[in-house]
Amino acid sequence: MDVSSPEERHDSSDGSGTKATEGAIQSSDKPTVILVIGMAGSGKTTLMQRMAAHLSDAGTPAYVLNLDPAVMTVPYGANIDIRDTVNYKNVMKQYSLGPNGGILTSLNLFATRFDQVIQLCEKKRTPQPKYILVDTPGQIEIFTWSASGAIITEAFASTFPTMIAYVVDTARSAAPQTFMSNMLQACSILYKTKLPLLLAFNKIDVVRHEFAVDWMKDYEVFNEALQRDTTYAATLSRSLSLVLEEFYENLKNVGVSAATGEGMDAFFEQVQACAEEYRQLYLPELQKRQKEREQLELKRQQANMEKLRLDTEGTAEHQKQ
Ligand SMILES: Nc1nc2c(ncn2[C@@H]2O[C@H](COP(=O)(O)OP(=O)(O)OP(=O)(O)O)[C@@H](O)[C@H]2O)c(=O)[nH]1
Numbered sequence: 001m002d003v004s005s006p007e008e009r010h011d012s013s014d015g016s017g018t019k020a021t022e023g024a025i026q027s028s029d030k031p032t033v034i035l036v037i038g039m040a041g042s043g044k045t046t047l048m049q050r051m052a053a054h055l056s057d058a059g060t061p062a063y064v065l066n067l068d069p070a071v072m073t074v075p076y077g078a079n080i081d082i083r084d085t086v087n088y089k090n091v092m093k094q095y096s097l098g099p100n101g102g103i104l105t106s107l108n109l110f111a112t113r114f115d116q117v118i119q120l121c122e123k124k125r126t127p128q129p130k131y132i133l134v135d136t137p138g139q140i141e142i143f144t145w146s147a148s149g150a151i152i153t154e155a156f157a158s159t160f161p162t163m164i165a166y167v168v169d170t171a172r173s174a175a176p177q178t179f180m181s182n183m184l185q186a187c188s189i190l191y192k193t194k195l196p197l198l199l200a201f202n203k204i205d206v207v208r209h210e211f212a213v214d215w216m217k218d219y220e221v222f223n224e225a226l227q228r229d230t231t232y233a234a235t236l237s238r239s240l241s242l243v244l245e246e247f248y249e250n251l252k253n254v255g256v257s258a259a260t261g262e263g264m265d266a267f268f269e270q271v272q273a274c275a276e277e278y279r280q281l282y283l284p285e286l287q288k289r290q291k292e293r294e295q296l297e298l299k300r301q302q303a304n305m306e307k308l309r310l311d312t313e314g315t316a317e318h319q320k321q
Contacts, residue, residue, distance in 0.1 A: 038167030111148035163274035196274035
């Protein structure tokens with residue numbers, strides 16, 4: 001299937017005479033990538049819209065991407081939209097796929113062109129975006145556990161300070177076992193990507209999120225909430241809660257309402273803290289991995305050169321005889 005090159009819908013520069021110019025941006029003014037991930041219906045798209053509006057009101061430039069090929073309408077102005085590059089319905093038809101297979105294949109096709117997306121994100125603009133906001137498909141595992149999801153995440157993380165905003169539907173997580181499955185999902189994403197992760201407890205206009213913070217801080221409080229439940233699943237949640245204590249310690253959290261805008265200043269403060277964490281912890285690790293890869297490549301080249309030398313010497317020897 002033909003995949004067109006990713007294109008910008010509109011440039012995010014202010015149009016005040018200084019048109020966006022080609023050229024990589026300096027590392028010091030690199031925008032922070034916010035990957036918005038969360039279970040279906042947690043409020044990712046609404047939060048994207050809220051973040052874009054909040055930043056626009058504050059006069060903070062942002063660059064916005066939609067990576068959900070199946071979304072019907074995008075209520076924020078996306079600079080790059082996967083739907084312009086891959087037609088999800090055609091993909092389903094052409095490969096005889098169901099909805100999830102269609103999303104996965106669309107994402108795979110898009111990932112083959114992701115270097116071009118990174119180039120567009122890296123373009124020097126006036127004003128320079130401070131954030132790159134990225135909306136992901138509602139089917140969480142399609143993004144977090146697919147090869148294309150990993151390619152996209154790594155492409156961002158090796159180019160920009162990158163963090164994950166894990167959106168939780170606070171109202172739906174008020175049941176301890178739902179809360180636990182959400183935390184396990186977040187935990188697996190944290191350990192898979194190793195990127196700074198911010199738990200964004202969304203919909204606090206419906207249910208406040210303090211109960212969740214108490215559950216994370218104190219195992220006994222969570223245990224109490226589970227007390228009335230004697231099923232096997234509750235026992236499992238209890239044991240898991242102990243295991244997750246260390247995970248909770250490495251997490252930042254914030255309560256927000258994408259609907260009303262409450263908590264957005266605190267949200268961006270935590271995003272900044274995550275960007276700092278990226279620079280201090282993730283970046284040195286990334287540089288170490290890159291160095292190791294370069295050394296391996298050098299060794300491979302040296303071994304090939306040596307093989308070539310031996311082959312050439314062998315041929316010369318043979319011709320002499
Ligand atoms: N009350 C309230 N409702 C919200 C909030 N954020 C989102 N919603 C509602 O929750 C529903 C799902 O929101 P979406 O933004 O579509 O969620 P999503 O995670 O992008 O959904 P998928 O793309 O299907 O995964 C919609 O009806 C929203 O209006 C919030 O902060 N408060």
